[in-house]
Amino acid sequence: MAAVGVGAFALALAATWTSGPLATGIGAAASAVYALVADLLQPSQRVHAPGGALLRTAAGRVPRFGRLDRPELAGVHPADGPGDRRAPPPYVERDAEPSVRRALEDGGFVLIVGESTAGKTRLAYEVARSRFPRHAFVRPMDRSALAPAVAVARRRRRAVLWLDDLENYLGADGVTAPMVDELLGRRPGRVVILATMRSEEFRRYDAREESRLTGSDRDAWRVQRDVLNAAVKIRLERHWSEAEQLRAAAHREDPRIRLALESGDRFGLAEVVAAGPELLTAWQNAWAPGANPRGAAVVAAAVDCRRSGLRRPVSREWLQDLHRPYLAERGGPDLQPEPFAEAMAWACQAAYATSGLLIGNYSQGYTAFDYVLTASDLPPVPDHLWDALLALVEPADAYDMGLVAHQAGRLPRAAAALERARAGGAAEADFLLAIVTGDRGRPRHAARDLLRVVERRRAALGAAHPETLAAVHQWAFFTGESGEARAASAAFVRLVADATAALGAEHTDTLAARHQQAYFAGEAGEVDTAVRELAALLDVRLRRAEADHPQALAVRRSLIWFSSLRGDLAEAERELRLLLTDAERALGPHNPHTLAIRSTQAAFAAQAGRTEEAIAEFTRLVSERSRLLGHDHPHVTHSRLQRVQGLIAVGRGAEARGELTEILEEARRVLEPGHRHLVLARSLLAPPRHEP
The missing domain is CATH 3.40.50.300 (P-loop containing nucleotide triphosphate hydrolases)
Structure with missing residues (x-):
């Protein structure tokens, strides 16, 4: 009876908020009023x-x-x-x-x-x-x-x-x-x-x-x-322009506009009107003992649900479970946390006449107010949230989470989420999962899986469809990564022809295929062909005013590398220094492309005999790549192996053997048998042969 009364009141209120027959059966006014009471009247069950x-x-x-x-x-x-x-x-x-x-x-x-x-x-x-x-x-x-x-x-x-x-x-x-x-x-x-x-x-x-x-x-x-x-x-x-602020000044009689104008030197006017800065401050201050620490933990869980890639609201029951580790990490009982019902009320209330830190209601679920996602000091999403959330979500949500994790370079998380998505029948989850599998250091496995995707798309979409060509690209790439450089180069020759016919000679996908064609030709020993093709491709990129495009920078790095194999290491180092400056300006110092350039720079230093310089740089790369990608990422393993080679070169054999033993033990758990990193690690650990 109470719920019926509340519903009638909400509909009446909605009618006063709209003109004519318009109300929001699903929408804002009725939901807000209903949810306020529903959260009080139905604490133990959820209405879907x-x-x-x-x-x-x-x-x-x-x-x-x-x-x-x-x-x-x-x-x-x-x-x-x-x-x-x-x-x-x-x-x-x-x-x-x-x-x-x-x-x-x-x-x-x-x-x-x-x-x-x-x-x-x-x-x-x-x-x-x-x-x-x-x-x-x-x-x-x-x-x-x-x-x-x-x-x-x-x-x-x-x-x-x-x-x-x-x-x-x-x-x-x-x-x-x-x-x-x-x-x-x-x-x-x-x-x-x-x-x-x-x-x-x-x-x-x-x-x-x-x-x-x-x-x-x-x-x-x-x-x-x-x-x-x-x-x-x-x-x-x-931030509003002077012209916008002048137009806003014509509405100073509205106290909300007046308040925003007074704060316009620090924040945007719409930002102030929506109380974004105040809400963020309220969340940060709520962790204090005796304040609203449980409410702050609930908001933290909701924020990290969105940062994990979950795009739908989470239920009250989920938040009740997911917030507990956040509260424990901050001190648990020592914070004098409030009861959960009070925490939810605090997080949802329109404390500043806005939507609150959580938006939603009991029946539809809750999402974090998007402004708090912009806080500059948010730590990485913790494993406890990721693991618990992945066990709860639907396959389509798991796909979204896997995509976000892959883009962030968090490959174990991406693989776990996409396995869940594939098992649940999410469309095209097998395609992205195969790519993640290859990126994790199992390129042969990835190439086999991707070949099945290629065959499926050819049958359903045709050989010239962009999605089919994209699958062929990935299959050819991981074929090359598995050690079959000549086969990969030949596959990319065919792909370039098909992409040119279907998409055009200067389509992004065609240019990307040309890069891989040249790269794997060089890896197969055709260095002159690689240099010639990469130089022609770079000319196209520069003519298209794409000098700062990540793929243009990647072409320059490949060109410098293969050019160095023909001699003149000093010129290659000079060109690489210029490239690093451009990459740090265009992409930032921590972008994977920038770190790859630094890796090549350290390799050049080792070739030039500056071994201690190379060791120091590889040590920094191990740390930075571990922080960015995770300790077991193949790029981290590669940097560790290059560092070990430097240690051996300067006579620090015992230290090198200890590092190699650890690398092999960890890499066997991640990399497929026969991976080039494993082969190199075993060769470095083997005792040197002495000629009779």
């Missing part, structure tokens, strides 16, 4: 929200955009500060608005990218609502609702497919580039896809992040990257 939910009116209809008079229903963060909290603060025109309007003139797919609380969703909402008042507002509430949302958008005469926080709709069973093309091509100008995305998520798909993926630049995340490439992208700055 139905999948495939769209935002609808009280009558169950998809609303028209012009009737959507509450920006919160589109995903806008509620505003902080004094004033009429039932009404949003006045909208202030942003400098990017004309660009958004131009991009929407002909329909299509528009993506607004910016930092958390930069005002992305409010900008999209205001522009689209004024531009498309008669369009259906089709908002899937989670990824499981994407397919019905697309079906509704297809049927409607006019529709806006609303994908706020686009990253939540990518991945297994998510948006694909063909889906976008089919939806927009069916009735040009009648359907619009309008999306937002945080800069932190968007950066996962730029060239720098692409360079972190070993093997090639065609990896499993290409499906998601291709979605972003299909959009017209407009960036929105967090």
Whole structure:
């Protein structure tokens, strides 16, 4: 009876918040009120929200955009500060608005990218609502609702497919580039896809992040990257320009705008209005004994769920289990933690009239407020959270987690997540799992698995399909990595021809295949061919103004390496110093490409007789690569072996033998039999032969 009464009150309240029949059966107002009471009345059970939910009116209809008079229903963060909290603060025109309007003139797919609380969703909402008042507002509430949302958008005469926080709709069973093309091509100008995305998520798909993926630049995340490439992208700055602040000053009568203007020298106005900085500070201060340490631990667990790649809300029951190790690490009982129910209330309450540190409710689950994900001092996601979460999630979620772990170079985590995804039937999980298997030091195994993917895609998609060509690329690469350099070079010769015919001579995939063709030709002993092909490829990259592209830098490194084999080590070292300077500027000092250049530099120092210099650099590389990739990554093993070679060269044999014994013991657990690192380690450990 109490629940019925609360539901009636929530619906009545929703009616006061909307005009006409529009209410949010699934949405903000009713959910917020219901959840507040449900969390109190139903502490021991969870109500599962139905999948495939769209935002609808009280009558169950998809609303028209012009009737959507509450920006919160589109995903806008509620505003902080004094004033009429039932009404949003006045909208202030942003400098990017004309660009958004131009991009929407002909329909299509528009993506607004910016930092958390930069005002992305409010900008999209205001522009689209004024531009498309008669369009259906089709908002899937989670990824499981994407397919019905697309079906509704297809049927409607006019529709806006609303994908706020686009990253939540990518991945297994998510948006694909063909889906976008089919939806927009069916009735040009009648359907619009309008999306937002945080800069932190968007950066996962730029060239720098692409360079972190070993093997090639065609990896499993290409499906998601291709979605972003299909959009017209407009960036929105967090800090407001002088012109924007002048326009905001016209609304100083609103106390929330006035407060934001007073803090505009440190934060963006939208950031202050949404109380992002205050919420982050509240979380950091809550760890104090007697404050809200359990609530802080709950928020920490929710934050790391999102950082692990989980894109759907987590239940109250999950948080109750997942937060405990965080609390124990900080002191447990010594912190005088509050009861769990009180911790959840603190984390969810609109302490600053905003969404709270946790967003959601009892029935739909909870997610961390995205602003707290931007904190600069967040430690790595701990193993206890990763392991516990992986045991709970669905196969599609495990795929997302595996993809994030692979991009971060955390290969054991990636393998565990993708095994779970493959076992559960997640689409294409076997493809990414094979790549991870090869990256972990089992290239023969990877090549066998990838050959099956190639055959499946050829049968289903055809030999010239981009996805088939991507699988061939990975198969050929790991064939070469397994020691069959000549076979890999021949396979890439064929792939270059096929990619040129299907995609064009200067398509990204064609150029990547040309690089691997030249590289494996050099590895097979055809050094002159490798140098010639790499020089021609570098000319193409430079002509395309891609000097700072990670693949252009990788081509330069390969060219320097194979050129050094023809003599003139001093010139190679000079060129490599220039390359390192460019890589540190373009990619950063800790990018895997930058570390690879430093590895080559140390190898050159050893060749030049500067062995102590080489040992010191390899020692630093072991430390930095271990921190970045994990201690058992093959790149770490390679640096350790190069360091051992230096130790042997300077007569530190006993130290070298101890290190080699440890390397062999650890590498046998990870690398497949016959791996080149194992072969080298055994040869270095074997006693030297003495001529009679």
